[in-house]
Amino acid sequence: MLRRTLPQAIAFIIGFAMLIQYFIPHPISERFYNVIVQQWLIIILGFMYIFALRSFFMHHIVKIRRKKEGYWFSAMAIVALLFMLSSGLITTRGVFFDSLYNYMIAPLQATMFSLLAFFIASAAFRAFRARNFQATLLLVTAVIVMIGRVPIGDYLWKGMPDLVEWIMSVPNMAAMRGIRIGVGLGAVATAMKIILGIERSYMGGE
Amino acid sequence: MIFFLIIGFSIVANDTPNDAGGSILITTYNIPEGTQKIELYRLAKGDTIYEEAGLIPPRGECEDVSVVDGVEYLYRVRAITEDTFYVAETKEFISSSPQWFNRTRITVLLFFILFGGVVLVYIELAKKNPKGLFIRKLPALDAIDEAVGRSTEMGKPVLFVPGLEGITDAGTLASITILEKVGKRVAEYGSRVIHPNFDPIVMTTAQETLKTAFSEAGRPDAFNKDDVFYLTYEQFGFAAGVDGIMLREKPGAIFLQGYFYAESLILAETGYSIGAIQIAGTNATTQLPFFVAACDYVLLGEEMFAASAYISREPRLLGSIKGSDLAKLAILCLIGAGVIFGTFAVIANNAGNPSYLGIFNRVLDFIARGNG
Numbered sequence: 283m284l285r286r287t288l289p290q291a292i293a294f295i296i297g298f299a300m301l302i303q304y305f306i307p308h309p310i311s312e313r314f315y316n317v318i319v320q321q322w323l324i325i326i327l328g329f330m331y332i333f334a335l336r337s338f339f340m341h342h343i344v345k346i347r348r349k350k351e352g353y354w355f356s357a358m359a360i361v362a363l364l365f366m367l368s369s370g371l372i373t374t375r376g377v378f379f380d381s382l383y384n385y386m387i388a389p390l391q392a393t394m395f396s397l398l399a400f401f402i403a404s405a406a407f408r409a410f411r412a413r414n415f416q417a418t419l420l421l422v423t424a425v426i427v428m429i430g431r432v433p434i435g436d437y438l439w440k441g442m443p444d445l446v447e448w449i450m451s452v453p454n455m456a457a458m459r460g461i462r463i464g465v466g467l468g469a470v471a472t473a474m475k476i477i478l479g480i481e482r483s484y485m486g487g488e
Numbered sequence: 489m490i491f492f493l494i495i496g497f498s499i500v501a502n503d504t505p506n507d508a509g510g511s512i513l514i515t516t517y518n519i520p521e522g523t524q525k526i527e528l529y530r531l532a533k534g535d536t537i538y539e540e541a542g543l544i545p546p547r548g549e550c551e552d553v554s555v556v557d558g559v560e561y562l563y564r565v566r567a568i569t570e571d572t573f574y575v576a577e578t579k580e581f582i583s584s585s586p587q588w589f590n591r592t593r594i595t596v597l598l599f600f601i602l603f604g605g606v607v608l609v610y611i612e613l614a615k616k617n618p619k620g621l622f623i624r625k626l627p628a629l630d631a632i633d634e635a636v637g638r639s640t641e642m643g644k645p646v647l648f649v650p651g652l653e654g655i656t657d658a659g660t661l662a663s664i665t666i667l668e669k670v671g672k673r674v675a676e677y678g679s680r681v682i683h684p685n686f687d688p689i690v691m692t693t694a695q696e697t698l699k700t701a702f703s704e705a706g707r708p709d710a711f712n713k714d715d716v717f718y719l720t721y722e723q724f725g726f727a728a729g730v731d732g733i734m735l736r737e738k739p740g741a742i743f744l745q746g747y748f749y750a751e752s753l754i755l756a757e758t759g760y761s762i763g764a765i766q767i768a769g770t771n772a773t774t775q776l777p778f779f780v781a782a783c784d785y786v787l788l789g790e791e792m793f794a795a796s797a798y799i800s801r802e803p804r805l806l807g808s809i810k811g812s813d814l815a816k817l818a819i820l821c822l823i824g825a826g827v828i829f830g831t832f833a834v835i836a837n838n839a840g841n842p843s844y845l846g847i848f849n850r851v852l853d854f855i856a857r858g859n860g
Binding site: 301304305306307308309311312326327330331333334335337338340341344351352355387390391394395397398401402404405406408409458461462463464465467468469470471472473474475476480481483484485 | 662
């Protein structure tokens with residue numbers, strides 16, 4: 283009962299209420315939405331972070347204890363978390379905390395992001411090998427789009443930017459919209475199945 | 489003070505439609521030439537002096553959002569030119585009120601009723617005749633056994649990444665369904681699944697799902713709760729963490745299932761570099777090309793949502809897939825008919841008959857913007 287029926291009943295009531303709420307602009311409806319989404323969800327997420335932190339510490343402490351490969355990364359992760367946490371709690375006005383964020387975390391994130399350029403190059407190299415008709419078509423289209431997006435494309439042939447624009451806004455857009463319509467319908471159907479209790483795998487098993 | 493009440497320059501005030509109240513829509517017509525700014529004034533019923541209520545933008549329309557529901561107001565506008573000003577005012581009191589139905593969303597409601605109806609009908613039909621439903625092969629889902637088996641033979645773990653969205657995302661829910669199937673196979677083969685998480689709620693759900701999957705496979709003892717762990721809520725921190733796991737643990741199979749952003753290719757390329765068999769699936773259309781380029785198998789968009797039906801072969805779930813397909817066919821027909829009628833309407837308009845274009849625009853306005 284508590285494991286299946288109650289969560290299913292909650293999913294049905296809240297799911298159906300949220301569906302109706304979408305069509306009602308009245309302040310009562312807005313308040314309901316704010317309570318569910320902006321208050322309950324934040325409260326639940328806040329409590330879930332306790333579990334998250336427990337999981338984080340347990341995972342890394344076990345790795346350190348067993349001296350698994352790269353265990354000192356785990357030690358670094360714990361030290362970094364505690365250092366960041368204490369800098370936010372102890373220092374006044376958050377200057378030190380902001381500096382840590384702006385001059386350590388942000389550059390580290392930018393470094394990870396910049397790796398994407400190299401990964402795109404290596405993935406493109408594999409994807410563009412002309413093994414069959416489809417791959418050749420992909421290669422030719424990609425070369426046209428790449429040349430048309432840089433100034434040399436316009437220099438080589440005046441019509442190149444227009445051709446690229448057509449590729450992007452007609453065949454490319456048609457394929458993207460097809461996938462998006464499918465995703466949208468699939469998402470609506472999934473939501474319906476959850477509300478009606480047909481789809482139950484999210485509760486841990488069929 | 490000299491001002492002109494000129495013929496033509498006028499103001500209309502109405503309760504703003506389809507809103508939560510507290511707003512009156514002000515529209516001015518025939519704004520005098522050379523107007524530099526239009527000032528708005530408001531008089532509440534019972535008051536004697538007009539109060540300033542801001543400026544109206546040059547397009548001549550604005551919402552007065554500082555009104556109180558139920559209180560009646562008169563409005564006056566003053567269009568100021570370089571050397572004089574012109575005044576227009578409303579004749580009747582107007583008040584704002586909240587609405588109980590947003591009419592701009594009527595097309596969404598109609599679509600939902602039709603779509604929901606079709607899906608429910610097919611679910612019922614599927615229950616009556618479960619053998620009459622066919623679902624085409626999805627190689628990415630068929631490859632799960634192969635990937636887990638290969639990983640087990642190599643003595644390596646399986647890595648499952650559920651994306652960067654919360655449990656409210658449909659893609660994440662679909663990934664949980666696939667996780668259940670992966671978990672069962674992992675338990676049956678006596679392997680191990682590593683599940684790093686971006687969202688704590690997804691982490692708890694994944695723990696429960698895997699626990700149940702291991703129990704159903706008859707191996708509850710083999711489930712290690714700490715293999716489903718929390719990593720970080722930072723996008724590239726998460727990417728770096730998962731990359732680190734890939735390079736240290738060298739999983740034999742990697743499942744990238746859920747909603748991904750720019751980190752998709754970073755993860756998929758790292759997985760490729762360690763020689764793992766990769767099965768991706770996402771409802772993020774912008775990330776699909778990256779997965780197609782770097783992974784062995786990909787579930788494209790809606791295929792993810794069909795996973796639960798495909799895996800379980802449960803008639804009611806298969807029926808919902810059939811219903812979605814029928815709705816897609818209807819939308820396809822509607823788009824086709826719209827293209828043909830729109831082209832015809834433009835040709836007729838160029839030939840001097842604008843009535844068809846008018847009908848087309850009204851239909852388009854109703855469907856796209858809900859302004860029937």
